[in-house]
Amino acid sequence: MSKQHNQSNLLIHLSILFAILLTLFPWPEKIALFQPHWVALLIAYWSLYAANTKVMFVAFAYGLILDILMGSLLGKHGMSLVALSFLVNKSAKKLRMTSFWQLLMMVMVWLFNDIVIRATIDWISYRYQPQWQDLIPLFTAAFIWPWLKYLLDRIQTSMRNS
Amino acid sequence: MVLMISDKNNQIAQPIRNVLSLAVVPLIKIIEWPQDIYQITQLAMSRQANLVQENNLLKEQLLDAELKVQQNVSLVAENQRLRTMLSATQNSPLATSVAFVSNISQTQNQQHVVIDQGRADGLFVGQAVLNLAGVIGQVDVLSNNFAHVILITDTTHAIPIEILRTGMRTIAYGNGEKIWLKEIPTSGDIRVGDVLVTSGFGNRFPRGLKLAEVESLAVSPDRTFKTALATPFAELDLLTEVFLIWPNQTKKSATKRSEKVTTIDTPVTKDTSLNPEETVNISEEAGHLTNPETQEKQDTDTESNEQTPQYQ
Missing domain, CATH: 2.40.10.350 (Rod shape-determining protein MreC, domain 2)
Known part of the structure; x- marks a missing residue:
C-alpha cells in the first residue's frame, strides 16, 4: 500500500517537473503564444485526483520554482497555483462525479482564475496592462485537458494493476 | 501565508531565491543540454573546408580589428592629452565579462533573457549588459547561478x-x-x-x-x-552572448571565465566596451568624427569599407 502511495507521489513530481520543462522549452514564438500553463493543468489534475491537502504544498513549491525560473515576483506563481489547488480540492469529491463537459468548463474557469490572479499581481507590481492574447492559452488548455486526463488516468490504473 | 511571501519580494526574499535557484539549475541544464549536443555534433560534422574558410574569415576580421586598434591608440593618446589640457576627468576603465544567453522561454510578460552568470560571478542588480552591437539591457532579477536581464525595449525599462x-x-x-x-x-x-x-x-x-x-x-x-x-542596434531576439560591465574597476580576470568560443573574441570585446566612450569624446572635441561605428570591432565588411576612408 505504502509502496503504491510512494509511486503515485513520484508520478506527481515527475509529471510536474516534465510540465516545467515543457514551459521552459524554447518554442517558436507562434507556438509559444498558444502554450497552455502546463503546471497549472497538472496541479489541477492532481488536486482533483489525489484529493488531499498535500497537493497544495506541492503546488506552492513548484510555483516558487517557476517564479525563480521566470524571474517574476517571488510567490506570484506560487500564489496562483495554491489558489487553483485550493479551489479544486474544495470540491474534488463532487467534481469527480460530474460529466466530462461540466468538468471541462470547470477547468477553464479555474485556469481563467489563475490567469486573472497572475495578471493582477503583474498589474500591482509593474502596471502590466492585460491583453487579450493572455486568454489564448486558456483555449489550448481546454483542448489539451481531455488528453492529459486520459493519459494520466491510464498511467495511474496501469500502476495500480501492476 | 502566500501573500506575505509575495509581498516581501525585495531584499528579504533574496536568500530564498538563492537557495531555490540552486534547485532550478538542473532544469535549465536539461533544457540546454540537447541544444549543446546539437551544436557539438554540428561542429563535429562540419567539413574541414568550412572550418578553414571560417578561420580565414576570422583572421581577416582580426586583422581589421587590430588595424583599428592601432589607429585607436593614437586617438586615445590624443584624447587623453586634450583631456589633461582641459583638466577634465578621465574615463574610468571598465571591467567586462562574457556571459551566454540560455535559450529558455519566458512566459513572464516582461522581456527577459536568462544569462548563465549570477550572483556567484559577482553580478549585481542594475548592471549594464551589452553585446557587440550595443546596449541590451540591465540585470533585473538575480539568482545564484543565473540572472534575468531586462531588455531595453521592455515597457517598464x-x-x-x-x-x-x-x-x-x-x-x-x-x-x-x-x-x-x-x-x-x-x-x-x-x-x-x-x-x-x-x-x-x-x-x-x-x-x-x-x-x-x-x-x-x-x-x-x-x-x-x-x-x-x-x-x-543589438538584435534583441537573436542574442547568444552578452557582455557584462563592471564600471570603475580595472580590467580584472573576469574574461577568463569565458569559454571556448570567446577566447577569440575577448580581446576584441574588451576594446569595444571601451571604445564607444572614446568615440563620443573624440566626436565632441573634433567634430568631424561623428560615427561611433568606426570603432565597432566586429562590423560587417560593408560597414568597415564605408568607414575606413575616414581614417585615411
Whole structure:
C-alpha cells in the first residue's frame, strides 16, 4: 500500500517537473503564444485526483520554482497555483462525479482564475496592462485537458494493476 | 501565508531565491543540454573546408580589428592629452565579462533573457549588459547561478541617453518592440538617423555606449513634446552572448571565465566596451568624427569599407 502511495507521489513530481520543462522549452514564438500553463493543468489534475491537502504544498513549491525560473515576483506563481489547488480540492469529491463537459468548463474557469490572479499581481507590481492574447492559452488548455486526463488516468490504473 | 511571501519580494526574499535557484539549475541544464549536443555534433560534422574558410574569415576580421586598434591608440593618446589640457576627468576603465544567453522561454510578460552568470560571478542588480552591437539591457532579477536581464525595449525599462550628434540628453523608454523617446522638447534638434548613446546619468550605464538609431519622429498628442522611435542596434531576439560591465574597476580576470568560443573574441570585446566612450569624446572635441561605428570591432565588411576612408 505504502509502496503504491510512494509511486503515485513520484508520478506527481515527475509529471510536474516534465510540465516545467515543457514551459521552459524554447518554442517558436507562434507556438509559444498558444502554450497552455502546463503546471497549472497538472496541479489541477492532481488536486482533483489525489484529493488531499498535500497537493497544495506541492503546488506552492513548484510555483516558487517557476517564479525563480521566470524571474517574476517571488510567490506570484506560487500564489496562483495554491489558489487553483485550493479551489479544486474544495470540491474534488463532487467534481469527480460530474460529466466530462461540466468538468471541462470547470477547468477553464479555474485556469481563467489563475490567469486573472497572475495578471493582477503583474498589474500591482509593474502596471502590466492585460491583453487579450493572455486568454489564448486558456483555449489550448481546454483542448489539451481531455488528453492529459486520459493519459494520466491510464498511467495511474496501469500502476495500480501492476 | 502566500501573500506575505509575495509581498516581501525585495531584499528579504533574496536568500530564498538563492537557495531555490540552486534547485532550478538542473532544469535549465536539461533544457540546454540537447541544444549543446546539437551544436557539438554540428561542429563535429562540419567539413574541414568550412572550418578553414571560417578561420580565414576570422583572421581577416582580426586583422581589421587590430588595424583599428592601432589607429585607436593614437586617438586615445590624443584624447587623453586634450583631456589633461582641459583638466577634465578621465574615463574610468571598465571591467567586462562574457556571459551566454540560455535559450529558455519566458512566459513572464516582461522581456527577459536568462544569462548563465549570477550572483556567484559577482553580478549585481542594475548592471549594464551589452553585446557587440550595443546596449541590451540591465540585470533585473538575480539568482545564484543565473540572472534575468531586462531588455531595453521592455515597457517598464527606461534608460538615460544622449543624442550623439547634438549632445542633447533625454530618457529612452521601451515600448515593447522599439525604443521610444517621448520627452524631447519641441525645440530639440533631432533627426532621423541620429545615434543614441547612453549618457551615464544615474550611474547605471557607463557613458557613451551605443544604443539605438532614430527611425521616425512624431509629435506627442498634446503637442508638448516631440517623440521619436528608435531601433536598437543589438538584435534583441537573436542574442547568444552578452557582455557584462563592471564600471570603475580595472580590467580584472573576469574574461577568463569565458569559454571556448570567446577566447577569440575577448580581446576584441574588451576594446569595444571601451571604445564607444572614446568615440563620443573624440566626436565632441573634433567634430568631424561623428560615427561611433568606426570603432565597432566586429562590423560587417560593408560597414568597415564605408568607414575606413575616414581614417585615411
